[in-house]
Every structure is written in structure tokens, then in C-alpha cells.
Amino acid sequence: MKRTRLLKAIILLMILLSFSVENKVKAANKQSLNTGTYKVGKELSAGLMKFTLSKGEALIYLTKNGTNETLYEELSDDKEYGPNQFTARLNNGDEIEVSLYEDTTPLAVQKLAKIDANKVGAGYYEVGADIPVGTYNLHIDRPYDEYDTAYISIFDSKYNEKDAFDFYQESESFAYKFSKGDKIYITSLGGTMSFKEKVLIPESITLSKTSLSLMVNKTAKVTATVNPSTATNKNVSWSSSNPTIATVDASGNIKARKAGSTKITAKAKGNLSVTKSLNLTVTDIVPTGLEVSKTSLDISNNQTVKIKATVTPNEAADKTVLWKSSNTKVATVDAKGNIKGKANGSATITAIAKANRNVSKKIAVKVSAKTVKVNKKSLSIIAGKTGMLSATVTPSDSTDKTVKWRSANTKIATVDSRGKVTGKTKGKTTIIASVKGAKEVKVKITVTAPITAKSIKINKKSATLIKGKTLTLSATVSPSNTTNKTVTWKSSNTKVAKVDKKGKVTAIGAGTAKITAKTVNGKTSSMTINIPYTKSLSAGTWKAGKHLPAGRYKITTNSGNGNLFIASGTDHFVNEILSSEDDGFGVTVVTTDIKSGDSIEILGLNSVQFTRVSHVKSNTLHAGYWTVGKDISSGRYKITTPKGSGNLIIYRRDNLLVNEILSSTTDDYTVRSVTTTLKSGDQIEISSLNKVIFTKK
Numbered sequence: 001m002k003r004t005r006l007l008k009a010i011i012l013l014m015i016l017l018s019f020s021v022e023n024k025v026k027a028a029n030k031q032s033l034n035t036g037t038y039k040v041g042k043e044l045s046a047g048l049m050k051f052t053l054s055k056g057e058a059l060i061y062l063t064k065n066g067t068n069e070t071l072y073e074e075l076s077d078d079k080e081y082g083p084n085q086f087t088a089r090l091n092n093g094d095e096i097e098v099s100l101y102e103d104t105t106p107l108a109v110q111k112l113a114k115i116d117a118n119k120v121g122a123g124y125y126e127v128g129a130d131i132p133v134g135t136y137n138l139h140i141d142r143p144y145d146e147y148d149t150a151y152i153s154i155f156d157s158k159y160n161e162k163d164a165f166d167f168y169q170e171s172e173s174f175a176y177k178f179s180k181g182d183k184i185y186i187t188s189l190g191g192t193m194s195f196k197e198k199v200l201i202p203e204s205i206t207l208s209k210t211s212l213s214l215m216v217n218k219t220a221k222v223t224a225t226v227n228p229s230t231a232t233n234k235n236v237s238w239s240s241s242n243p244t245i246a247t248v249d250a251s252g253n254i255k256a257r258k259a260g261s262t263k264i265t266a267k268a269k270g271n272l273s274v275t276k277s278l279n280l281t282v283t284d285i286v287p288t289g290l291e292v293s294k295t296s297l298d299i300s301n302n303q304t305v306k307i308k309a310t311v312t313p314n315e316a317a318d319k320t321v322l323w324k325s326s327n328t329k330v331a332t333v334d335a336k337g338n339i340k341g342k343a344n345g346s347a348t349i350t351a352i353a354k355a356n357r358n359v360s361k362k363i364a365v366k367v368s369a370k371t372v373k374v375n376k377k378s379l380s381i382i383a384g385k386t387g388m389l390s391a392t393v394t395p396s397d398s399t400d401k402t403v404k405w406r407s408a409n410t411k412i413a414t415v416d417s418r419g420k421v422t423g424k425t426k427g428k429t430t431i432i433a434s435v436k437g438a439k440e441v442k443v444k445i446t447v448t449a450p451i452t453a454k455s456i457k458i459n460k461k462s463a464t465l466i467k468g469k470t471l472t473l474s475a476t477v478s479p480s481n482t483t484n485k486t487v488t489w490k491s492s493n494t495k496v497a498k499v500d501k502k503g504k505v506t507a508i509g510a511g512t513a514k515i516t517a518k519t520v521n522g523k524t525s526s527m528t529i530n531i532p533y534t535k536s537l538s539a540g541t542w543k544a545g546k547h548l549p550a551g552r553y554k555i556t557t558n559s560g561n562g563n564l565f566i567a568s569g570t571d572h573f574v575n576e577i578l579s580s581e582d583d584g585f586g587v588t589v590v591t592t593d594i595k596s597g598d599s600i601e602i603l604g605l606n607s608v609q610f611t612r613v614s615h616v617k618s619n620t621l622h623a624g625y626w627t628v629g630k631d632i633s634s635g636r637y638k639i640t641t642p643k644g645s646g647n648l649i650i651y652r653r654d655n656l657l658v659n660e661i662l663s664s665t666t667d668d669y670t671v672r673s674v675t676t677t678l679k680s681g682d683q684i685e686i687s688s689l690n691k692v693i694f695t696k697k
Contacts, residue, residue: 008260056104065093144190233270646688
């Protein structure tokens with residue numbers, strides 16, 4: 001809010017030039033002043049003086065003794081150009097110069113005992129003499145009009161300017177700390193402003209609670225608010241008038257210790273005379289809940305069961321539990337919670353908290369005779385087999401519920417401690433279940449002769465496995481009610497294939513093995529496992545007969561794609577792009593006869609698998625060389641492909657029978673189908689196609 005006073009000085013100078021000069025009047029203790037210069041201590045008394053203009057306009061100058069600092073104020077009766085009065089603290093040696101405008105009445109002079117801090121007008125005041133040392137909230141609360149403004153300058157004891165403010169009536173209240181010896185110079189203010197001291201020491205304390213009741217060992221927090229909010233030290237100390245009843249820590253956390261009354265007091269650390277207290281009552285903790293170990297009992301006559309009752313909370317002063325029975329002829333209960341069955345029927349046992357009889361729990365008691373029930377009245381089993389009996393003892397909460405089992409004839413059947421019955425030989429006997437205090441139960445047991453297997457059948461007659469692959473076989477024993485259906489497995493050649501006890505066959509090496517399943521009474525069934533010869537070749541040039549035995553092979557790759565050339569320059573030349581996926585750029589499998597001496601060239605592939613195969617008749621063929629009569633039956637066929645395009649060539653001895661580009665789509669260079677008659681011995685060459693379908697006409 002700092003600003004210069006240049007603009008006002010120019011205005012004052014212009015007004016001075018318009019003033020008429022009058023003779024200076026010098027008279028001690030003047031009650032009014034005309035134009036002139038007045039010495040404080042001679043013409044004017046020292047002290048707090050108020051200068052008031054009733055008519056016209058005037059300038060008043062104050063020069064402090066021994067300084068070059070001159071203070072001034074423009075006075076106006078209608079307050080248009082300034083206030084109509086000015087108050088100043090005058091000291092001996094100060095000078096007052098007054099300039100009255102034409103038709104202006106003299107300034108009235110009034111000595112003041114003190115100023116009203118709620119109505120401070122334009123003037124010059126000393127901190128310590130006129131305004132006490134302290135921090136004040138400044139506010140123009142009585143402006144002359146809506147434009148009224150106070151220009152405030154603060155000087156130190158040596159008349160050096162410390163601060164300057166432009167203070168408007170719409171300005172928010174502004175706090176300023178004044179030190180002893182400071183001079184406050186206020187100009188232009190037509191109305192008055194208030195200097196409200198900002199209280200910095202505590203005057204009172206407000207507590208968050210006016211009274212409090214706690215149970216033993218419970219805690220509560222009380223907060224203390226120091227008033228006024230401007231107090232610089234808002235800290236408080238806490239104390240209890242009787243720490244054996246309750247204690248309080250430095251944060252106002254109260255803990256109840258024992259039943260009784262005490263007073264909790266907060267004291268302002270910034271003013272030890274300011275305190276505030278609350279009354280605290282501490283009561284014993286009473287039961288609020290009660291839990292029992294069982295809410296229902298099903299017992300037998302003369303049986304006693306102890307029920308545990310737990311009172312909550314754990315801090316309750318009195319945890320005594322009272323017990324009573326609704327029907328002592330059926331069940332009784334003692335002071336320790338021991339419930340005893342007296343006669344068949346029902347009763348309600350109630351546990352009650354002595355210290356709070358509104359807290360209770362009920363236990364439903366049923367008393368009945370002890371019995372044992374077995375899940376079956378009779379059991380039929382095969383000799384060598386087992387059956388299971390189970391027994392239920394009632395009442396459910398009765399004691400000595402262990403069931404004892406025994407057989408009337410252990411040569412026919414035996415029974416273990418769990419009720420497991422084992423048939424020994426054909427015949428009849430009885431199994432007895434008994435429980436202490438209850439009538440025993442008998443179960444009729446019939447043991448029949450075992451049923452032997454008459455045949456066994458494996459689910460496959462033959463299978464082909466690649467080396468390293470597995471196949472799980474299953475065997476069916478007949479009849480279906482055969483007593484012992486255990487099957488053992490065996491391989492005739494474990495170097496070709498091995499089989500585990502569950503029928504899982506693992507291909508070991510090339511060759512043929514017979515897998516046999518056998519029943520316990522010697523019935524057998526067999527199947528054949530063929531493990532074809534396989535070999536993997538990497539990229540490079542190879543020769544059949546040296547690196548790969550001659551034979552018929554199914555050729556695949558497990559990763560990527562590349563070129564495969566076999567038997568270049570022969571009538572069974574293979575030229576294919578071999579791929580691990582059916583991506584439209586090559587074929588995934590080639591089947592052909594490889595003869596001794598044939599060259600094999602592999603490009604762009606890390607591994608190509610060669611699996612030796614036999615001729616198997618099929619109406620679906622793929623890339624490679626095929627013979628009618630061996631790979632497909634003779635007949636008239638419509639030949640198509642479901643995907644892609646490639647060459648279809650068929651020879652009958654030296655005669656070319658078919659030479660077409662076969663495609664799944666129609667264009668100018670391909671055909672969608674070929675219909676022809678195939679005879680035994682015809683040679684079929686397929687290239688660039690994964691699937692060719694021969695549909696018999």
C-alpha cells in the first residue's frame with residue numbers, strides 16, 4: 001500500500017499561491033489561530049491538540065523541533081479537499097504554520113486529554129503517548145463519503161519513515177504492530193477510523209466437552225480452544241484433580257482408572273491465570289454381552305455336560321454368571337454351568353450376567369435314551385471284496401459314542417473298527433454294532449462266490465506311433481460284473497515300444513511290437529504297435545542310400561518354410577516349397593518314393609522330418625507321387641481341391657493322361673475339376689497342393 005505524496009504536495013502548493021497573506025499573530029495559549037506561525041511553548045501549549053475549521057479552507061503545517069521534517073494537512077469545512085480537523089501531539093520547540101484562505105474563519109484549538117481509539121481522524125500521533133504499544137487492526141469504519149481515503153505514514157523515533165499505506169474504506173481490516181516511539185501520520189481522512197488492539201494473550205478457554213462420563217479403562221479426547229484466536233501462545237497444559245480416578249496427557253487424552261469423580265483442567269500456557277475445567281465421572285464396566293459354548297444340547301439320561309459362559313467385555317468388573325433351569329425334572333444346572341439330564345423331555349437352561357440381568361443366553365436342552373442306528377439292515381458282498389457299514393449314535397451330544405464292531409463268524413466275513421466288512425468265503429453271518437449304554441444292532445451279511453473274467457478286449461487292434469509319442473490303451477473285461485477286473489500290460493519288444501501299468505504306450509524305436517492285456521485269471525487280448533522309421537535332415541545336400549535309407553516317405557517340417565528338391569532329373573522329381581503352416585505359399589506334407597542314389601537338397605529349413613510309410617488306400621491325396629491300386633482304388637473320379645492351385649499329372653505307362661493346373665477358384669489358366677477314369681498301375685503326380693479330393697462317379 002506504499003505510495004508517494006507528490007500529487008498532494010502539488011495540490012497544496014497551488015492552494016498556497018491563492019491564499020492572502022495575513023499578519024502573524026503571536027499569543028500564548030491561543031484558543032483560535034489565524035494565518036501565521038506559532039511556536040509551541042510560547043504561543044501554543046505542548047500536548048495533544050485538536051485543530052478544527054468551521055468555515056472555509058486552510059493549510060496547517062507542523063515542523064518538529066530539531067528536524068527538517070514538515071507535516072501538513074489541507075483542511076476544508078465541507079471536507080471536499082480534506083478533513084475539517086487535524087489532531088497532533090505537540091512538543092516544546094515545534095512550530096505550527098497556518099494559512100487561511102479568503103473568508104475562512106480562524107482555526108479552533110482544543111487540548112485533548114487522550115484520543116478515542118475507536119474514532120481516530122487525520123492527525124499526528126505518538127505511540128506510547130497517544131496510542132499504547134501493541135498490534136492493531138486498522139479499519140475505516142466511519143468514512144465521510146464513499147471516496148474517503150486515509151494516507152498513513154509511520155516514522156520511527158528519529159523521524160525516519162518506516163512505512164506508508166494508502167488505506168481505503170473498502171480495504172479489509174489490516175493488522176499492524178506499533179513500537180514505542182513510532183509516529184503515526186494520517187492525512188486526507190474526512191471521517192474516522194478505528195484502532196482495535198489485536199489481543200495476543202489468552203483471555204479464555206473453551207473445551208470441546210463441558211462434562212464427561214467414562215467407564216473404567218475407557219478413553220476420551222478433549223480439545224481446548226484458546227481465545228481469542230489472535231493469541232500468540234495457544235498451548236495449554238492439562239491436569240487431573242485426582243489421577244487415581246483418571247489421568248490426562250499433554251494432548252488432552254483422558255483415561256479412566258477407577259470408579260469415582262475428578263476434575264480435568266486445561267490451563268493456558270500464555271496466561272496461567274486462564275483455566276477451564278470439566279467434571280468427569282468414572283463408572284465400573286458392566287456386562288454388555290454373554291456368550292455360551294453351546295446354544296443347544298442333545299444328551300442322554302444321567303449325562304452331565306459343562307457349559308462355558310463368557311461375559312463381555314473382558315474389562316467388566318463383575319463377571320459372575322447365574323444359572324437356572326426351566327424344568328428341573330428334565331435337566332438341572334449348578335452354579336458352575338454343569339447341566340445334567342434327568343428324564344426324557346425338553347428344558348431351557350438360562351445363563352444370566354449377575355451385574356446386568358438384562359444380559360442373558362438360553363440353551364435348549366433335549367434329553368432322550370441312547371441309541372445306535374446302522375445305515376443298512378443287510379449287506380451282500382463277493383468273497384474277496386469289501387463293503388462299508390456306518391453307525392449313528394443319538395443323542396448327538398451323548399458321551400461314549402464309540403461304536404464297536406464284531407462278526408459272528410469271522411470265517412465268513414470280518415469287520416474292522418471303522419465298519420469295513422470283508423467277505424472271506426461263501427456263506428451267511430451277522431455283523432454286530434454296539435455302543436455303551438445302548439441296545440446293540442445286528443446286520444445280516446451274505447457272502448457270494450467271486451465272478452471270474454471270461455474275456456478281455458483292447459480298444460484298438462493296431463496303431464502307428466512316431467518315435468517319442470504316446471498312446472493310452474484301454475481294455476474291457478467281460479462280463480461287466482467280474483469280481484476282479486485288474487489288468488496287467490506287457491510289450492513283446494520294449495526296444496520298439498513300452499507300456500506302463502495303466503496301458504500308456506510310448507514309442508521307443510522303429511519296428512513292430514505286440515501289446516498284450518491280461519486278466520488275473522489268464523485271459524488275454526493283444527494289439528500291434530507300428531513305429532515307423534524317422535529321420536530329420538537339416539539344410540544341405542544329401543544322398544538316399546547313404547544318408548537316408550531308400551523307401552516311401554512322408555516329408556514334413558516343424559518350423560518355417562523353404563525349398564525341397566528330391567531325385568532331380570528322374571521321373572519322380574520333387575520340387576516343392578515345404579512349410580510348417582498352410583499359409584498358401586507352399587505345402588505342409590509331401591509323400592513320395594525315394595530310391596537309392598536319389599539326391600535330396602534342402603534350402604532355408606533347419607529341420608525336415610522323413611517318416612517311412614506304407615501304401616494306404618485313400619480318396620484324399622496331397623503333394624507327391626501316388627500309384628492307383630496301391631494308394632487309391634481304380635475307378636472313375638471327379639478330382640477337385642478345396643484350397644489353392646497346383647499341378648495334377650496322371651500317366652498311364654508312357655502315355656500322359658492328365659496334365660492340368662487344378663485350382664479352388666476359376667480363372668483363365670486353371671481348372672476347377674478334372675474327371676477321369678483311373679486304372680490300376682496309373683501314376684499320379686501332385687505338386688503345390690495340400691489336399692486333392694477324388695470323388696468316385
